[in-house]
Amino acid sequence: MxxxxxxxxxxxxxxxxxxxxxxxxxxxxxxxxxxxxxxxxxxxxxxxxxxxxxxxxxxxxxxxxxxxxxxxxxxxxxxxxxxxxxxxxxxxxxxxxxxxxxxxxxxxxxxxxxxxxxxxxxxxxxxDELPEVPGLAGLWGTDILHCPYCHGWEVRDEAIGILGTGPLAVHQSLMWRQWSENVTLFLHTAPEPSDEEYEQLAARGIAVVDGEVTALEQTDGRLAGVRLAAGTVVPCRALGVAPxxxxxxxxxxxxxxxxxxxxxxxxxxxxxxxxxxxxxxxxxxxxxxxxxxxxxxxxxxxxxxxxxxxxxxxxxxxxxxxRLAVAARRVGSAFSPEMEREVAERVLSDRRHGL
Missing domain, CATH: 3.50.50.60 (FAD/NAD(P)-binding domain)
Structure with a gap:
């Protein structure tokens, strides 16, 4: 130091x-x-x-x-x-x-x-209150991600899934598309996209999968896929969520x-x-x-x-x-501009003489 x-x-x-x-x-x-x-x-x-x-x-x-x-x-x-x-x-x-x-x-x-x-x-x-999907919490921060600016580079060009849980799921999917051409929106509990949103997703090559996600598949402790209620498993390397x-x-x-x-x-x-x-x-x-x-x-x-x-x-x-210093200074003595000038001049004089 x-x-x-x-x-x-x-x-x-x-x-x-x-x-x-x-x-x-x-x-x-x-x-x-x-x-x-x-x-x-x-x-x-x-x-x-x-x-x-x-x-x-x-x-x-x-x-x-x-x-x-x-x-x-x-x-x-x-x-x-x-x-x-x-x-x-x-x-x-x-x-x-x-x-x-x-x-x-x-x-x-x-x-x-x-x-x-x-x-x-x-x-x-x-x-972060996470969606209630078995296995989600255990992979949080590694393969379960919320911010593409924080984690997108690390999973670039991988198969990225988006877990739809609300009206912003389409927006989220379009954002993650910047980091990979292989993006899949799992609608899960999100509302059905509008015709305009479907057109946007199709134009960007983002797949849309119906059905709720019931589990996450893992290999060696890493995310390998998403299991749907119908039993289908869709391969997936990272999953974007919106806690x-x-x-x-x-x-x-x-x-x-x-x-x-x-x-x-x-x-x-x-x-x-x-x-x-x-x-x-x-x-x-x-x-x-x-x-x-x-x-x-x-x-x-x-x-x-x-x-x-x-x-x-x-x-x-x-x-x-x-404020406290001024109040303490005024105790027992009246304030006046002349007095303050005298004090200032005395202090400056002492400093000039090294006192």
């Missing part, structure tokens, strides 16, 4: 009895990026990490400039080390509730301990923050916590970033959102620090 970085660390409070400047709830890309930004701003930060990263099963993180193909574990381990190098603290735990206290917020964890922060940055991500994305934010209900429905093209695809451009929520002092706020965000976007929210939080804390 450089001498300059070591000085950053030595100057930071560890929270102590008065809590932290910011408690970050969620230890993924958004949370660690936010914590890193705040640590470099010399704020005391605690990251609460449940240890359940959404992308743990994936072989690599993609479309992340400079870290293309890094394993999710490696990316997070490096991020934790960077946060710690600037004085940030990381603890494993799960938040179960949050309430206001005298200086900000009290966050209660599943082990019944409580941590305190002046501000909260919530980056808990989401839960329901549910925000991990139930603990925010004690603050009055509720999730809203995430809608795409008129279809509800999950839930999220509404926020402003920098992640500010309807509850002053609480910010959100990453998939808990934007379910469709990729890892690099979540990291950027965490940094953006952290900048807004630091600005908010700076404004509060200034």
């Amino acid at each position: 450089s001498e300059r970085k070591a000085q950053h660390v030595s100057d930071l409070s560890d929270g102590g009895d008065h809590g932290y400047d910011v408690v970050v709830i969620g230890g993924g890309a958004a949370g660690l990026s936010g914590a890193l930004t705040l640590g470099r701003a010399r704020r005391s930060v605690l990251v609460i990490d449940s240890g359940r990263p959404r992308n743990a099963a994936a072989a690599g993180v993609h479309v992340y400039l400079g870290r293309e193909g890094a394993t999710p574990g490696t990316l997070l381990a490096d991020g934790r080390e960077e946060v710690r190098s600037y004085g940030g603290r990381i603890t494993q735990g799960t938040a179960v509730s949050a309430e206001r206290d005298a200086t900000g917020f009290a966050v209660r964890l599943a082990d019944e301990s409580t941590v305190h922060g002046k501000r909260l940055l919530v980056t808990t991500g989401l839960v 329901r994305w549910v925000a991990r934010a139930g603990f925010l209900a004690t603050l009055g923050l509720e999730s809203a429905e995430q809608v795409m093209s008129g279809t509800v695809i999950g839930s999220y916590i509404p926020c402003g451009p920098t992640g500010e929520t309807a509850v002053p002092g609480v910010w959100v970033a990453g998939n808990v706020a934007t379910p469709t965000e990729q890892v690099i976007g979540s990291a950027a959102a965490g940094a953006r929210a952290a900048g807004a939080i630091n600005a908010d804390l700076t404004a509060q620090d200034t």
Whole structure:
């Protein structure tokens, strides 16, 4: 660690009895990026990490400039080390509730301990609720895929199936077609495509198979095919699905923050916590970033959102620090422009003389 970085660390409070400047709830890309930004701003930060990263099963993180193909574990381990190098603290735990206290917020964890922060940055991500097809969950993140930008290159030119579960199944099929000429839409529980949609699928060479999918066929632990209710097995190397994305934010209900429905093209695809451009929520002092706020965000976007929210939080804390400093200065003495000019001139004079 450089001498300059070591000085950053030595100057930071560890929270102590008065809590932290910011408690970050969620230890993924958004949370660690936010914590890193705040640590470099010399704020005391605690990251609460449940240890359940959404992308743990994936072989690599993609479309992340400079870290293309890094394993999710490696990316997070490096991020934790960077946060710690600037004085940030990381603890494993799960938040179960949050309430206001005298200086900000009290966050209660599943082990019944409580941590305190002046501000909260919530980056808990989401839960993927998968369709109920036997064998699906066991292949999630390897051969069962949801995002072509995250996984399409790895299964390019393979036989790719799309499990239809809603009105967006045709859209999903047309998207995956960019990565392979061999795409099959299994209608499963999706509505019948319209005449226009059938024409689009035919024009792109996408096969459409009726009937519900009842099982997945595997060979050596990898997806080999899709079994239909009629008993037919259609060979398949990868299967695109559309899980329901549910925000991990139930603990925010004690603050009055509720999730809203995430809608795409008129279809509800999950839930999220509404926020402003920098992640500010309807509850002053609480910010959100990453998939808990934007379910469709990729890892690099979540990291950027965490940094953006952290900048807004630091600005908010700076404004509060200034208000408190002004109030303390005015105790016992009247403010006047003349007095402030005298103080400013004296400070500048001392600095010029090295005092």
